[in-house]
Amino acid sequence: MSLLEAQREQTRARYPDDEGYVEREGVRVFYEVYGDGEPTVFLLPTWSIIHSRYWKMQIPYLARHFRVLTFDGRGNGKADRPSGIGAYTEWEFAEDSLAVMDATGTETAAVVGFSCGALWGTVLAANHQDRVRGAVFIGPSVPLAPGHPERNVHSFEDRLDTDDGWAKYNRHYWLEHYEEFLEYFFGKMFSEPHSTKQIEDCVSWGLEIAPETLIESHEALELCGTERFRDVCARVRCPVLVMHGDEDALHPLARGAALAEATGGRLVALEGSGHCPHVRDPVKVNLLIRDFVESLR
Amino acid sequence: MIVDQAAREQTRARDPDDAGYVERNGVRVFWERYGEGEPTVMLVPTWSIVHSRVWKLQIPYLARHYRVITFDPRGNGKSDRPIEASAYDERELAADALTVLDATETERAVLVSFSLGAHRALLLAAGHPNRVSGAVFICPSIPLAPRPSDQFSYPFEEPFDTYHGWAKVNRHYWLVDFRGFLEFFFSQMFTEPHSTKQIEDCVGWGLETTPEVLIATAHAAQVKKDEARALSSQIAPPVLVLQGTEDAIEGSARGIALAQATRGKLVLLEGSGHGAHARDPVRVNLLIRDFVESIARRAA
Numbered sequence: 001m002s003l004l005e006a007q008r009e010q011t012r013a014r015y016p017d018d019e020g021y022v023e024r025e026g027v028r029v030f031y032e033v034y035g036d037g038e039p040t041v042f043l044l045p046t047w048s049i050i051h052s053r054y055w056k057m058q059i060p061y062l063a064r065h066f067r068v069l070t071f072d073g074r075g076n077g078k079a080d081r082p083s084g085i086g087a088y089t090e091w092e093f094a095e096d097s098l099a100v101m102d103a104t105g106t107e108t109a110a111v112v113g114f115s116c117g118a119l120w121g122t123v124l125a126a127n128h129q130d131r132v133r134g135a136v137f138i139g140p141s142v143p144l145a146p147g148h149p150e151r152n153v154h155s156f157e158d159r160l161d162t163d164d165g166w167a168k169y170n171r172h173y174w175l176e177h178y179e180e181f182l183e184y185f186f187g188k189m190f191s192e193p194h195s196t197k198q199i200e201d202c203v204s205w206g207l208e209i210a211p212e213t214l215i216e217s218h219e220a221l222e223l224c225g226t227e228r229f230r231d232v233c234a235r236v237r238c239p240v241l242v243m244h245g246d247e248d249a250l251h252p253l254a255r256g257a258a259l260a261e262a263t264g265g266r267l268v269a270l271e272g273s274g275h276c277p278h279v280r281d282p283v284k285v286n287l288l289i290r291d292f293v294e295s296l297r
Numbered sequence: 298m299i300v301d302q303a304a305r306e307q308t309r310a311r312d313p314d315d316a317g318y319v320e321r322n323g324v325r326v327f328w329e330r331y332g333e334g335e336p337t338v339m340l341v342p343t344w345s346i347v348h349s350r351v352w353k354l355q356i357p358y359l360a361r362h363y364r365v366i367t368f369d370p371r372g373n374g375k376s377d378r379p380i381e382a383s384a385y386d387e388r389e390l391a392a393d394a395l396t397v398l399d400a401t402e403t404e405r406a407v408l409v410s411f412s413l414g415a416h417r418a419l420l421l422a423a424g425h426p427n428r429v430s431g432a433v434f435i436c437p438s439i440p441l442a443p444r445p446s447d448q449f450s451y452p453f454e455e456p457f458d459t460y461h462g463w464a465k466v467n468r469h470y471w472l473v474d475f476r477g478f479l480e481f482f483f484s485q486m487f488t489e490p491h492s493t494k495q496i497e498d499c500v501g502w503g504l505e506t507t508p509e510v511l512i513a514t515a516h517a518a519q520v521k522k523d524e525a526r527a528l529s530s531q532i533a534p535p536v537l538v539l540q541g542t543e544d545a546i547e548g549s550a551r552g553i554a555l556a557q558a559t560r561g562k563l564v565l566l567e568g569s570g571h572g573a574h575a576r577d578p579v580r581v582n583l584l585i586r587d588f589v590e591s592i593a594r595r596a597a
Contacts, residue, residue: 197491 010053014060021078022071022103024096027087030078031071031100035063039133041293042109043068044097044124046117047141048075048088048217049185050205054114057282058289065290069109071100075217076209083213088220093120098128110134110293114278115141115251118259119224125263126235134239134296136289137259139275141251143226144233144258148249156218174211182206188249191274198279233262240265241292243285245273310357318375319396324384327375328368328397332360336430337403338589340367341394341410341418345385345514346482347502348374351411354578355585362586366406368397372514373506380509385517391420398428407431407589411574412438412547415555416520422536423528431592433537433585434555436571440522441529441558442550448485453515468515471508479503485545488570495575529558535595536561537588539581541569562588 016032032052041062043055051072062068072079073093086092097120101109110133113121118140125132154160154167163173168184186202209217240263244256253269260267268288270277278285313329320326329349338359340352348369359365369376371384371393383389394417398406407430410418415437422429444450451457451464460470465478483499520528536559540552549565556563564584566573574581 194491194494194497196493200490 012056012060014063018104020103022096022099024099027074027082027092027096028080029071029074029096029100031069031104033104034059034068034070035066037063037066039293039296040067040069040106040109041289042097042101042106042111043070044111044113044117044121045071045073045076045093046113046115047221048073048209049182049214050202051077051079051208053077053205054202054276054279057279058112058286061282061286062289066110066293067106069100069104069106071096075213076205081209081213083216085216085220085223088217090116090119090123090221090224093117094123094127097121097124098131101131107131108133110136110296112136112138112289113140114138115275116221118142119221119229122229122232122236122259122263125238125240126232129235129237132238134241134292135236135263135265136241136243136292137256137265138243138278138285139245139248139251140242140256140259141221142255142259143224143229144262145252145254147255148252151250156222171215174215178211179203179207181211189275190280191247191249192272192280195274195280198276230262233259236263239292239296241268241288242266243268243270243277243288245270245275245277247272248275250275309353311360315401317400319393319400321389321392321396324371324379324389325377326368326371326393326397328366328401330401331356331365332363334360334363336589336593337364337366337401337406338585339394339398339403339406339408340365341408341414341421342368342370342390343410343412343414345370345372345506345510346479347499348376348505350374350498350502351575354575355409355582358578358582359585363407363589364403366397366401366403368393372510373502378506378510380513382513382516382518385514387416387420387517387519390417391424394418394421395425395428404428405430407433407592409433409435409585410437411435412571413519415439419520419525419528419532422534423531426533429534430596431534431536431588432532432559432561433539433588434552434561435539435574435581436541436544436547437538437552437555438547439520439525439551439555441525441554443548444551445545445548448546448548468508468512471511475508476500476504478508482546486571487576488543488545489568489576492570492576495572499572525555526558529555532559535588535592537584538563539566539573539584540564541566541571541573543568544571546571 018033021028052070111121118137125135151166159172160167168181174181182203186199190198242256242260242265244253246253246269313331315330318325349367408418415434422432447463456469465481479500483496487495538552538556540549
């Protein structure tokens with residue numbers, strides 16, 4: 001961390017007990033370890049639009065009970081920003097996650113994945129069944145059920161003659177009005193009233209990745225097909241808990257419900273929550289995570 | 298409490314252990330008591346634009362250590378809403394506080410007041426030194442020093458064509474757009490970023506009273522400069538003044554002047570606006586607690 005970064009970062013309720021880099025095929029990601037309880041709770045990265053500080057309401061609480069592991073995924077935070085769509089697939093994130101577990105001597109963990117993090121969390125649980133004791137997915141962005149129709153109106157690739165609403169989810173708009181896109185996107189992510197602080201945090205994290213890189217990471221996620229992902233889900237053997245806000249404006253509750261069904265997991269619908277219940281309703285989510293992790297012992 | 302209010306009220310971190318009404322000259326005032334500890338801390342009401350829920354971030358913490366008493370000011374909450382200016386004379390509010398102390402069998406209390414509440418707290422502390430063991434003033438609205446130039450500086454009685462900024466402190470505007478005034482006023486009270494919840498709460502409490510009540514309070518007799526100076530010099534119990542450096546309602550000169558005039562301790566809260574106890578509650582609560590503990594040590 002450069003001095004400038006250190007000065008800019010907000011104070012934390014809890015600082016890591018250990019941290020370091022893991023390199024895999026030339027790409028470095030940055031991990032942190034908090035606490036030394038049992039078992040390990042592994043807070044996975046999500047889409048590279050934000051980095052591991054988005055777990056800041058979970059880390060201090062969970063680290064009082066468990067060993068907590070998290071890392072900045074490729075593309076944001078203190079991780080590298082490789083170029084190319086192939087660098088940002090769910091398989092790469094899953095393999096990075098495994099490499100972080102290896103580097104930190106983490107034999108098994110309960111994984112927690114948010115939004116896109118549910119993609120690599122599922123891949124990790126399916127491909128490395130002996131390493132994942134249980135999986136919690138929050139607001140999963142998985143292609144198992146249709147998305148909100150209003151997100152499906154405009155092309156991502158083509159230049160549009162409007163920037164109304166979800167038309168901002170467009171490569172040309174990102175390249176020209178990146179900060180406005182971030183403000184719009186995170187405004188949708190936090191649909192609850194009084195979310196100005198959470199939106200401000202996320203916008204500033206979003207500015208840590210260049211729009212060119214974010215475009216590549218978006219295109220990589222588009223490659224995740226329904227049938228292939230359904231096969232992955234069928235190979236998950238561990239207990240699964242899915243939490244999904246019924247006011248989620250990014251990904252409908254139906255997606256969370258479908259993931260719970262496909263993995264044989266339990267669904268908790270969070271009334272009134274948007275896409276980020278762990279940020280806007282952290283006490284409730286932390287208690288649900290803790291109960292679930294305790295049940296794995 | 299009528300059912301409609303009960304249904305509307307937010308859930309509380311802590312509910313009162315006892316509650317009741319006192320009545321003076323036909324005006325009923327509603328009080329609450331929380332906890333059993335020693336000593337008693339009385340959270341004094343402020344301007345009737347809000348009610349006792351303005352202390353919601355103090356009550357649960359302080360009640361774990363002390364006995365906490367608060368009440369809704371006449372004009373808001375579950376208290377009556379007289380519309381004569383004389384009913385809102387600061388001496389009436391101070392007498393209400395004393396009556397609540399009596400009704401709750403509270404021999405002595407540490408007073409914690411906020412903004413306009415400083416007037417009634419000063420009257421009570423100076424006039425009844427045997428009932429007050431200490432006084433905390435948060436961003437006091439006491440005329441010992443001028444306000445920032447613009448605040449409350451436009452004619453209150455005169456109608457204008459438009460009402461921008463502080464010109465909204467105007468009876469005619471209140472009668473046509475009360476909510477507009479409340480939204481402006483509380484946006485000035487909470488100048489810290491991310492204060493939307495605090496502003497929304499206060500606007501909601503403001504809407505529990507009427508512009509007619511607030512107009513009456515604007516005409517009521519307050520403690521004037523010379524009297525404030527005299528009362529401050531008389532005050533016997535220890536004083537703590539907490540003053541936000543970014544107070545956009547009162548400025549910081551008034552808090553500093555009150556600390557000097559009362560020979561009290563001054564803590565400047567860097568970056569805080571007028572509602573410091575609502576936006577930086579942990580810090581303010583710890584300062585209140587340290588102060589209460591220091592009084593207890595002195596007494597022992």
